Amino acid sequence: MPEFGDLAAALARLPGPKKYALLNSRFHHPGLYTDKAALHTIIRALDTLLAADVLHGITIVDFYLLQALSDTSPETCSQLEAVPGVNCMLDSFAKVQGCLEAIARTGFKPPTKINLDRSLNRNLPELADVSQQCRRNFPEIRLTLLANEGCLDRCPFKLTHDAQIAFANTGLIANQTHGANQELGCIRELDAHPAELFKSPFIRPEDLHYYEGMVEVIKLCGRTLGPTFLQRVVRSYAKRQYEGNLLDLMDTMEWLAKRLHVANEKLPADFLNKLSSCDKNCCACPYCRELLDKTATSLPFQLEDLRR
Numbered sequence: 001m002p003e004f005g006d007l008a009a010a011l012a013r014l015p016g017p018k019k020y021a022l023l024n025s026r027f028h029h030p031g032l033y034t035d036k037a038a039l040h041t042i043i044r045a046l047d048t049l050l051a052a053d054v055l056h057g058i059t060i061v062d063f064y065l066l067q068a069l070s071d072t073s074p075e076t077c078s079q080l081e082a083v084p085g086v087n088c089m090l091d092s093f094a095k096v097q098g099c100l101e102a103i104a105r106t107g108f109k110p111p112t113k114i115n116l117d118r119s120l121n122r123n124l125p126e127l128a129d130v131s132q133q134c135r136r137n138f139p140e141i142r143l144t145l146l147a148n149e150g151c152l153d154r155c156p157f158k159l160t161h162d163a164q165i166a167f168a169n170t171g172l173i174a175n176q177t178h179g180a181n182q183e184l185g186c187i188r189e190l191d192a193h194p195a196e197l198f199k200s201p202f203i204r205p206e207d208l209h210y211y212e213g214m215v216e217v218i219k220l221c222g223r224t225l226g227p228t229f230l231q232r233v234v235r236s237y238a239k240r241q242y243e244g245n246l247l248d249l250m251d252t253m254e255w256l257a258k259r260l261h262v263a264n265e266k267l268p269a270d271f272l273n274k275l276s277s278c279d280k281n282c283c284a285c286p287y288c289r290e291l292l293d294k295t296a297t298s299l300p301f302q303l304e305d306l307r308r
Contacts, residue, residue: 142215
């Protein structure tokens with residue numbers, strides 16, 4: 001498998017951080033779970049990366065696939081951590097416990113980190129409780145929060161959106177999720193009610209200190225948006241400060257960033273405290289709408305320059 005040999009050589013030039021293979025589709029074609037040839041193809045790819053000492057584990061959401069891989073090659077899997085992906089939505093200690101028990105019943109190594117659900121970003125008392133229970137029961141595991149996804153709060157479209165992406169990943173259909181979101185889903189919602197963006201459970205660079213002592217890792221997403229986006233995001237969170245359009249830090253709000261400038265530096269110091277303590281009864285509260293009026297300006301329409 002020369003393509004994975006090339007990948008192994010490239011990864012070898014990046015010492016330091018652990019490296020995980022993304023196998024995080026919500027589901028796969030059911031035939032894959034019993035297709036020995038296909039499973040062995042995955043195992044050979046993992047073996048290539050293991051032999052080059054550039055792979056530490058896999059990130060997984062589909063536990064059928066996890067068990068199928070474990071059954072196919074216990075020897076390979078015993079060398080790899082199984083890390084539950086953020087879309088496992090671990091928003092309680094009971095879910096964390098259940099997920100880790102499922103991993104323990106496979107041949108994989110237990111994870112050294114887990115991704116807690118983004119909903120806990122705006123529920124600090126619950127986050128503190130989950131964190132304390134994890135510390136007490138699994139002290140060797142580091143806790144991670146996803147900071148800059150930018151999806152709707154407890155997005156009602158998310159499970160179907162993830163399933164549609166997974167369906168497209170099988171190769172049976174084209175990925176039509178953007179059109180569906182635009183016509184029927186979250187893009188339509190935010191376009192009609194842009195103040196809803198503040199309810200999104202993102203973590204601003206300026207608010208990272210609120211999470212110290214509860215989690216060890218802040219995860220940043222947006223790898224499909226290119227190096228310029230990633231450099232801006234990493235630098236802003238490393239500096240813990242950003243002056244500019246808040247939406248330029250958000251993965252899934254890229255489309256809205258072209259229409260609306262939300263001045264991050266104008267957001268109040270108590271932004272997180274206010275948003276994490278509200279009762280979400282938006283019909284009776286004008287806070288987000290008033291905040292949008294104070295911090296946001298509409299941007300003129302521009303054609304994207306695709307020549308670069």
